[in-house]
Amino acid sequence: MAGPGYMLGVDFGTSHTVAAARSPDNRSRVLLFDGSPLLPSAVYAQPGAPLLVxxxxxxxxxxxxxxxxxxxxxxxxxxTVLLGEREFPVVDLIAAVYRRVGEEWGRVVGAVRPELTLTHPAAWGEPRRRVLVAAAEAAGFDRIRLVPEPVAAAAYFVRVLGQRLPTGSVLVVHDIGGGTVDVAAVTRTRTGFTVSALDGRDDLGGIDLDAAVVAHLSGVHGTDSGGAWHRLTTPANLNDRRARRLLWDDVRAAKERLSRATISEIVVPQVGIEVHLTRHELESLATPALTEAVRLTNSVVGRLAVPGHRLAGVFLVGGSSRIPLLSTLLFQELGRAPVVIEQPELVVAEGSVALPELPPAPGRKWHQATGQPDAAPTSPTPAPTTPAAPPRQRRRRTWLRWLGPVALLPVAAVIVGLAVALITILAFVGMVVWSILTGQGFLPDWNFMPRAPWA
Ligand SMILES: Nc1ncnc2c1ncn2[C@@H]1O[C@H](COP(=O)(O)OP(=O)(O)OP(=O)(O)O)[C@@H](O)[C@H]1O
Ligand SMILES: [Mg+2]
Structure with a gap:
């Protein structure tokens, strides 16, 4: 059963998928998967059974x-992707993730089919967006719209955080997740948001920081490991692959911990050692990547032809934005502290279901902030906007507003004319009656001029 007003927003990420649900009474919530809002986007091909997610x-x-x-x-x-001995279309892998989200939706909301919003990196072109839509259709969804991730983040900034973003002002969304860094300038328009400048890297995210740590450990401890490290980096059998997985999981956990602590331990399987990683070491390893992320932000801000007061802020989104060094570098470069929130992984999914509920943009009607065309590719479905009338209808309404008083002028003139005519007729009739009753002349003596003394 299709339910009007039921919305599901899904942010399919490199590391995690996050889903937000909204019911017709405008209440929204993040769906939980095994108790967590972060569903790992990972899939596993069981022999002769559906994909595990x-x-x-x-x-x-x-x-x-x-x-x-x-x-x-x-x-x-x-x-296609080879899993075990079988090749799977990549659409099937993503469909498995969307299906898992659909199951959770069904468990929480019931047998109501939602309107589905799929978010995607703003730089993704038509072919990649088509893959997402095909996957969602394969997972059983039908009413589907696409929204760029930074647009959803801007909606969150306004709707959920309640921050001011007047028409014409710009929010820079800096999204650094597991696999990508996307920096987008999102301009608030009268009807919604538009991506007005964009830069990013597909090969720079948390996974790449993990890789830098693994490479560092390999450099320090690999040479005297008797070939054990080599088996970790190029696994030859099941045990090696399992050990490699464990090492990467441990490295990721240690990296995440170092956003809160100054030292963390990593157990290196196969080699059988426990190593320490300090925050200082991690920061040195992460500096090239984070410097690049800051450079991207600087380049986007530099391209904006807007006065400083129209830059509403730099909003940090994505799990890797928890790294304290990123905020520090951004502050040093831009001279302003970025907006940081508690759970930056949830922003895009929650914002995607907040879009139709945006309040009208407050403030003055500034002109478009940049003269540049949208850097983002256009979506096949209508761009997310506030629930306003389509432009032609809005224009007609504006005309009607002005037309009203103008059209009243002739009407008022006719009424005044009729009233004057009526009064004249009544006066004339009155005079006739008066002359008949008094027997005086029909016309009164209109000659008010005093007679001249000589007349
Ligand atoms: N406290 C933390 N410190 C450092 N990194 C963290 C922390 N918490 C999470 N991360 C990293 O954030 C990344 C996941 O973030 P997120 O879930 O936002 O990415 P994603 O949306 O799946 O990826 P993308 O948007 O790039 O496709 C992982 O690499 C994870 O290790
Ligand atoms: Mg993400």
């Missing part, structure tokens, strides 16, 4: 990592 897939990967794809989003261009 999320934590189930991660657990199963311990049995046979060759059947495991931790980051299907990074494979979006590949067409």
């Amino acid at each position: 999320g934590r189930d897939a991660i657990l199963a990967a311990r049995v046979d990592p060759a059947r495991f794809e931790p980051h299907p989003k990074r494979r979006v261009d590949d067409g």
